[in-house]
Structures are given as structure tokens and as C-alpha cells.
Amino acid sequence: MNSVAAGADSSGFSAARRSIVTARRVVVKIGSSALTSLPGGLDTARLDRLVDAVEARMRAGSDVVVVSSGAVGSGLAPLGLTSRPRDLATKQAAASVGQLTLAHAWGTSFARYQRTVGQVLLSAGDFSRREHHRNAQRTLDRLRLLGAVAVVNENDTVATEEIRFGDNDRLAALVAHLVGADALVLLSDVSGLYDGDPRKGSANFIPEVRSSADLDGVIAGSGGTLGTGGMASKLSAARLAADAGVPVLLAAADSAAAALTDGEVGTAFAARPVRLSARKFWVRHAADSRGAVLLDAGAVQAVACRRRSLLAAGITGVRGRFYGGDVVDLVSPDNRVIARGVVEYDNTELSGMLGRSTVELPDTMQRPVIHADDLVKV
Structure with a gap:
């Protein structure tokens, strides 16, 4: 040695x-x-x-x-x-x-x-x-x-x-x-x-x-x-x-x-x-990404720096076809993948939630889009 x-x-x-x-x-x-x-x-x-x-x-x-x-x-x-x-x-x-x-x-x-x-x-x-x-x-x-x-x-x-x-x-x-x-x-x-x-x-x-x-x-x-x-x-x-x-x-x-x-x-x-x-480990390294969720700058800070759950208010768009329980990439405004997570909603549901605060959403859609426990930085 x-x-x-x-x-x-x-x-x-x-x-x-x-x-x-x-x-x-x-x-x-x-x-x-x-x-x-x-x-x-x-x-x-x-x-x-x-x-x-x-x-x-x-x-x-x-x-x-x-x-x-x-x-x-x-x-x-x-x-x-x-x-x-x-x-x-x-x-x-x-x-x-x-x-x-x-x-x-x-x-x-x-x-x-x-x-x-x-x-x-x-x-x-x-x-x-x-x-x-x-x-x-x-x-x-x-x-x-x-x-x-x-x-x-x-x-x-x-x-x-x-x-x-x-x-x-x-x-x-x-x-x-x-x-x-x-x-x-x-x-x-x-x-x-x-x-x-x-x-x-x-x-x-x-x-x-x-x-x-x-x-x-x-x-x-x-x-x-x-x-x-x-x-x-x-x-x-x-x-x-x-x-x-x-x-x-x-x-x-x-x-x-x-x-x-x-x-x-x-x-x-x-x-x-x-x-x-x-x-x-499975979310970060093994699971296939089924789509992407596009974040604004505030959501990037919350997810990447403060390790908070992802809420609909910080989402600007979605890519791909995915369902609740799938793993998706979280993408920053400059098109970098900053994290991965298990999403709670499918892409069509999420498209109608973009940018809306939790109190504006129906009771059935007030869960975080991705809980902090299911988020991993990459």
C-alpha cells in the first residue's frame, strides 16, 4: 500500500x-x-x-x-x-x-x-x-x-x-x-x-x-x-x-x-x-424515472436546501406520463435534475394543480406532491 x-x-x-x-x-x-x-x-x-x-x-x-x-x-x-x-x-x-x-x-x-x-x-x-x-x-x-x-x-x-x-x-x-x-x-x-x-x-x-x-x-x-x-x-x-x-x-x-x-x-x-x-437508495439509484416535475426557484430552495416536502405551489410544469407512486425527476428552472422522489399524483391530476397553494385545492389534493421522506437529492 x-x-x-x-x-x-x-x-x-x-x-x-x-x-x-x-x-x-x-x-x-x-x-x-x-x-x-x-x-x-x-x-x-x-x-x-x-x-x-x-x-x-x-x-x-x-x-x-x-x-x-x-x-x-x-x-x-x-x-x-x-x-x-x-x-x-x-x-x-x-x-x-x-x-x-x-x-x-x-x-x-x-x-x-x-x-x-x-x-x-x-x-x-x-x-x-x-x-x-x-x-x-x-x-x-x-x-x-x-x-x-x-x-x-x-x-x-x-x-x-x-x-x-x-x-x-x-x-x-x-x-x-x-x-x-x-x-x-x-x-x-x-x-x-x-x-x-x-x-x-x-x-x-x-x-x-x-x-x-x-x-x-x-x-x-x-x-x-x-x-x-x-x-x-x-x-x-x-x-x-x-x-x-x-x-x-x-x-x-x-x-x-x-x-x-x-x-x-x-x-x-x-x-x-x-x-x-x-x-x-432505491429512489436515487435503482428506480426508473417515469417523468419530470418542473420547479420554480423557491421550490428548489425548499427541496434541495431545507429538505421540505414539495407542494403544488412551487411547480411550474410536468413532463411525461406518470402515476401516483411512480418515481419522477425534480427539475430546476435551469433544467438541472436536483432531486428524485415518489409522486403522489398522476401527471393529469398534477397539471391542474400547478402553482396553486394548498388551501386552494380540494381536500383530496392537499397532500404534498412529494413528501420529504420520499425525496432524495441527486
């Missing part, structure tokens, strides 16, 4: 790294580049080494959920493809072939330790819909109670470009919150966070991210040959998990053993002191 970070204990170990090393429940995300290659496809030797590292962590007393990329990459060689396809139909075809290969490989590798594997395929819609969200949570919890290792992947065969997670980085962060994880470990082909592209020789390594100030000047790139996420996706996922109260370690897959034991590799992201409630 680099020089002693602010907030470190007397041994030089930061609080974030300490919490990752001692975490009781851990989500480990493994990127495509750590499992597959062109043109060889799935590399079972690499996968075995990763399973060895995960097994060691479980034997040390942690529950581990694996989030695995690599379905598309695993399907290329069997289909005779020499590069990652660009069109959605071919990607989904490769995923349908590769998913079987990948699941079998995980099961075979964990079987060396007499462990049973359960595959869980999720799509973005499974997080945006509360009932699907709860079902996924129950499945993962039951697999753990039955002693099986859950291996989660995006359901690539049905996902569209518009609703993809992004190389499973965001999926891993959402799963970490879903299962109440104490830590998230992101393993890929990068050794940690740099303020630029380390392949160009002038980038500086960042060992700790304690706040957004530590990210000033950081330039994050897009995905590589086999993956779709890149550093931008990993950075976004790390910040999302940290926002949920989950510390994150970003490290190279080749350093998986160290990442899952002593934690003295990669970049550690400190978690926010107070974890968002499950409902507010």
Missing part, C-alpha cells in the same frame, strides 16, 4: 481498508478481462485462481456473493467469432452460449471445495421494480442460508443497450446494497484508480478516496476490448456503493488473493458515514 492515508490507524491501515478486510459479507465483482481473452474465450485457469481467493475469504468467515462478467466473451470462441460483436442480436446470441459455459465453469471450480453454486441472472428492471427487487433479495438470502455460493450476472440475453448495467460494475454496487454487504471488491485488469491513463506513463496512482475532493482532476476512460465498463463505470459504481454506506476496493484480478486477505492493494473508497435507507 502507498503512503499512510489520512484517517489511518497507527499501523498505517486506513479505516476503509480495515472495514473491507474485516467485512462479514462481501460482494466480489470480476470483470470480463479477468476471465476471458480473444480469441481463446473463457480462461478456466484464471477462474480457478479467483475461486481459490474467494474460497480463502469464505473459510476466514465471510459470506461472499460473486458478480461475474464474461458471458459474451465466453460465447465468442464457440460461435467462431474473433471480436466482440457490435450489434445487439449477436451480443445476445454470444451471451446465450457463453452463459452456459460460464455457469458450468463456476460450478466446476467451486466443486473442488465441495461448494454448490447458484446462478442468479438479473436485469436493470429487476432493480427498478420493487417487487422484482424484493424477489431477488429473497433468492440471494436463501442461497446464502442454504450454503450455496451465488454467482450473479446480468441477463445479457434479454437486456437492451438502453438498460444495461455497464460491464456489471453498477450491478455489483446495486447487489452490494441489496444483500446488505459490508464491502464491495471490484476486480478487473487495472490495479486501482489513477488520475489519468497509466498506459501513457504520466498518471498518478490514487490509493484512497475519502470524498469527492480526492477525485478532482481524475480522467476516467471507457471500456476495453472485451468489457463495456472501463474506469468511468468502475468509478461510478464505487461512488454509488460508497453512497450506500459500503466501502469499496478497486484492484487487479491478478491481486485477488491480496485484495481479499490483507487489503493492501488497489484503491480504497470510504463509505458515507450513514447508509441510505433502502427506500431512498
Whole structure:
């Protein structure tokens, strides 16, 4: 590990790294580049080494959920493809072939330790819909109670470009919150966070991210040959998990053993002191926005600065078609999304309430448009 970070204990170990090393429940995300290659496809030797590292962590007393990329990459060689396809139909075809290969490989590798594997395929819609969200949570919890290792992947065969997670980085962060994880470990082909592209020789390594100030000047790139996420996706996922109260370690897959034991590799992201409630986390990060409510300057101040409920008097317009109970964006006069919330009325009802004070409205419409408890700043 680099020089002693602010907030470190007397041994030089930061609080974030300490919490990752001692975490009781851990989500480990493994990127495509750590499992597959062109043109060889799935590399079972690499996968075995990763399973060895995960097994060691479980034997040390942690529950581990694996989030695995690599379905598309695993399907290329069997289909005779020499590069990652660009069109959605071919990607989904490769995923349908590769998913079987990948699941079998995980099961075979964990079987060396007499462990049973359960595959869980999720799509973005499974997080945006509360009932699907709860079902996924129950499945993962039951697999753990039955002693099986859950291996989660995006359901690539049905996902569209518009609703993809992004190389499973965001999926891993959402799963970490879903299962109440104490830590998230992101393993890929990068050794940690740099303020630029380390392949160009002038980038500086960042060992700790304690706040957004530590990210000033950081330039994050897009995905590589086999993956779709890149550093931008990993950075976004790390910040999302940290926002949920989950510390994150970003490290190279080749350093998986160290990442899952002593934690003295990669970049550690400190978690926010107070974890968002499950409902507010869902509103901010997981739910699909069904429309927008346009606010005047006074309503922006009330919602964003004073954390008040949103009333009809401060609304200037609506966009989209939505219903009571849907999540909507709250938009400032300069067209910025400043918050999200669960709306009480549908768009047609709200259109007739614009700019009216509560006393001017019928008794059935005197509830706040969005209650403060259902509002989250973004």
C-alpha cells in the first residue's frame, strides 16, 4: 500500500481498508478481462485462481456473493467469432452460449471445495421494480442460508443497450446494497484508480478516496476490448456503493488473493458515514424515472436546501406520463435534475394543480406532491 492515508490507524491501515478486510459479507465483482481473452474465450485457469481467493475469504468467515462478467466473451470462441460483436442480436446470441459455459465453469471450480453454486441472472428492471427487487433479495438470502455460493450476472440475453448495467460494475454496487454487504471488491485488469491513463506513463496512482475532493482532476476512460465498463463505470459504481454506506476496493484480478486477505492493494473508497435507507437508495439509484416535475426557484430552495416536502405551489410544469407512486425527476428552472422522489399524483391530476397553494385545492389534493421522506437529492 502507498503512503499512510489520512484517517489511518497507527499501523498505517486506513479505516476503509480495515472495514473491507474485516467485512462479514462481501460482494466480489470480476470483470470480463479477468476471465476471458480473444480469441481463446473463457480462461478456466484464471477462474480457478479467483475461486481459490474467494474460497480463502469464505473459510476466514465471510459470506461472499460473486458478480461475474464474461458471458459474451465466453460465447465468442464457440460461435467462431474473433471480436466482440457490435450489434445487439449477436451480443445476445454470444451471451446465450457463453452463459452456459460460464455457469458450468463456476460450478466446476467451486466443486473442488465441495461448494454448490447458484446462478442468479438479473436485469436493470429487476432493480427498478420493487417487487422484482424484493424477489431477488429473497433468492440471494436463501442461497446464502442454504450454503450455496451465488454467482450473479446480468441477463445479457434479454437486456437492451438502453438498460444495461455497464460491464456489471453498477450491478455489483446495486447487489452490494441489496444483500446488505459490508464491502464491495471490484476486480478487473487495472490495479486501482489513477488520475489519468497509466498506459501513457504520466498518471498518478490514487490509493484512497475519502470524498469527492480526492477525485478532482481524475480522467476516467471507457471500456476495453472485451468489457463495456472501463474506469468511468468502475468509478461510478464505487461512488454509488460508497453512497450506500459500503466501502469499496478497486484492484487487479491478478491481486485477488491480496485484495481479499490483507487489503493492501488497489484503491480504497470510504463509505458515507450513514447508509441510505433502502427506500431512498432505491429512489436515487435503482428506480426508473417515469417523468419530470418542473420547479420554480423557491421550490428548489425548499427541496434541495431545507429538505421540505414539495407542494403544488412551487411547480411550474410536468413532463411525461406518470402515476401516483411512480418515481419522477425534480427539475430546476435551469433544467438541472436536483432531486428524485415518489409522486403522489398522476401527471393529469398534477397539471391542474400547478402553482396553486394548498388551501386552494380540494381536500383530496392537499397532500404534498412529494413528501420529504420520499425525496432524495441527486
